[in-house]
Amino acid sequence: MVVRISNRFTFFIAKGEKVMTYQTIYPYTGKQMYAYPNATDQEVNQALDTAHALYQKWRNETVASRKPQLLAIATLMKDRRQQLSEKIVYDMGKLLTEAQAEVDLCVRIVEYYAKNAEKMLQPVELQVPMGKAKYVKQATGIIMAVEPWNFPLYQIVRVFAPNYMVGNPMLLKDASICPTSAQAFADLVLEAGAPKGALTNLFIDYDQVARIIADDRVAGVCLTGSERGGASVAQEAGKNLKKATLELGGNDAFIVLADADWNLLRKVAPAARLDNAGQVCTSSKRFIVPAEQKAEFIELMQTAFSKLKMGNPMNPETTLAPLSSKAAQQKLQQQVDLAVQHGARLVMGGHAVTGQGFFFEPTILTDITPDNPIFDQELFGPVAMIYAVDSEDEAIKLANNSKFGLGGTVFSQNLEHAQQVASRIETGMTFINSGWDSIPEIPFGGVKHSGFGRELGMQGLDAFVNEHLIYIKD
Secondary structure, three states: OOOOEOOOOOEOOOOOOOOOOEEEEEOOOOEEEEEEOOOOHHHHHHHHHHHHHHHHHHOOOOOHHHHHHHHHHHHHHHHOHHHHHHHHHHHHOOOHHHHHHHHHHHHHHHHHHHHHHHHHOOOEEEOOOOOEEEEEEEEOOEEEEEOOOOOOOHHHHHHHHHHHHHOOOEEEEOOOOOHHHHHHHHHHHHHOOOOOOOEEEOOOOHHHHHHHHHOOOEEEEEEEOOHHHHHHHHHHHHHOOOEEEEEOOOOOEEEEOOOOOHHHHHHHHHHHHHHHHHOOOOOOOEEEEEHHHHHHHHHHHHHHHHOOOEOOOOOOOOOEOOOOOHHHHHHHHHHHHHHHHOOOEEEEOOOEOOOOOOOEOOEEEEOOOOOOOOOOOOOOOOEEEEEEEOOHHHHHHHHHOOOEEOOEEEEOOOHHHHHHHHOOOOOOOOEEOOOOOOOOOOOEOOEEOOEEOOEOHHHHHHOOEEEEEEEEOO
16 A cells, blocks of 8 residues: 655554555655555564674684675676666666766775775785784674665675675665665565575664664774764664764865866866765765855856756756656755855746756855855755855865865866875865766765765775784793
């Protein structure tokens, strides 16, 4: 039975029926496509039992024994590229081409860990004055993953793939608006030959998440999401002495130095804000430019923004997708209105689009002062904020004037100097002459209110391993 909900999420269900808060509502049409019943506590307990039994089994097996299964998952993802991509589009509305690129990236991540994890998990010899010492990398147990909607597959894969090779089974609570993608991937993992319990997708509420974190069989928890969600999960993890990694969004600065290559800038800067309709934690949100170049930079962005074409995300001619939900559209409108009410200048756009789909106009704001309420808020959508500064030191100071510290960009033709500037930014990642990028080999994560811990690369593999010291005394 499909259960329909109001805008206030009031549920109308017959006695004895399961609540269905997990729904695919296609952002292009606003219509519900799928709904899924919430998991019962009994189903959660069974998932824990199964995952823990697998963890104990994996403890007695080699890392190499899991490689063929993970490679089979990558192969099946390639075969199902179109189906997986369409499910991502239906769940959260991104362009089909962006969804396909997301699937391709996930394949690369899976293959990277399948091919390299055995070497990465080798014992590490330590230099000691007496005797011999090393630490071995061992699995720790079940990982509880709480993931967001903006990258329905990528967010799951970047935790699942390394932990699969480590030997940590994973329980998943995905965002309630993208259940179809999550379940499709969980089904694919089993179909590829992975054992039951390797990845269990659960349609659960946050009370159930808290109970899972408290379970003695659970070794750690990772979350990508809001500050509020991160604080809640961190509190539960701390209370139960569980390791946690958190990625909680950003307000990334894009610093344009005086010697920037403007031909390259024209290609990079607009996309750095508009990819995924601006719904990326690491997208550039604050563009910081020399005061004498402010007008030229505004014109650059305005020209690019004016060429965008809203429409069906399945249509290859569409270049700006809808936002993920009506709630996201409404929140962004409130933030833009608040900015303008407190003195920001609206250069273009600024309004939710009426009619079909949860679209928002490409928007440029400038003249935002530190006392503006949105100065240090994350605007999740196609809204660029442009700041002018009189010196490089002022640009760095402005970039660091944020509670967030996830990513950022420095644009300069002098690569050595760009790296020097980057080293002065209080953030987890800085990209030189490019917007944010993700590749399997490099770590992802931030500082300050953007969270702690890292995913991907060696750091992502080590996030939930026991670095077990073995020492032989002379």
